[in-house]
């Protein structure tokens with residue numbers, strides 16, 4: 215089982231990273247390897263100019279190709295996924311998500327944009343070939359607290375993330 219996180223947050227302090235850290239820890243405890251693409255660390259020029267020829271994009275796309283499960287993390291911006299997430303999704307090959315299980319997770323400032331996963335994120339993932347997308351998890355940012363040594367996530371949310379990870383593991387073992 216090869217899992218990849220595509221993290222569409224804009225910086226390392228975003229609470230979206232609390233979710234990434236939680237998932238990496240949870241999988242490490244189960245000795246499951248996980249790789250990560252932090253979109254905000256890819257070269258901005260490459261993303262803005264949609265430069266398919268860039269080595270950085272080839273390397274990121276190789277991680278996508280190698281993964282059987284992809285967890286897509288995004289903050290909710292203007293009732294949708296983040297713009298920088300889209301700049302990278304645009305550079306994944308046309309059918310780059312075919313055959314992969316995709317877990318969408320969004321962090322918004324309120325419950326008002328709860329449907330962002332179904333109405334915004336899932337359609338673009340489907341356009342890149344994802345047909346096996348889990349229900350996903352919508353998190354309100356106040357459910358993730360910044361702490362002195364990182365982030366603390368409400369138990370109700372970690373339970374839902376755990377359920378998604380368990381579902382992915384079940385799919386990989388059948």
Ligand SMILES: Cc1cc2nc3c(=O)[nH]c(=O)nc-3n(C[C@H](O)[C@H](O)[C@H](O)COP(=O)(O)O)c2cc1C
Nearest residue numbers: 228229230289290291292293321322323324327355
């Ligand atoms: C430019 C911008 C637009 C945002 N638009 C929305 C929105 O439309 N709906 C929503 O629920 N939250 C919105 N938010 C709130 C963020 O989704 C939320 O604060 C973020 O996921 C977590 O914040 P953090 O990155 O500061 O930890 C927006 C935040 C910013 C900065």
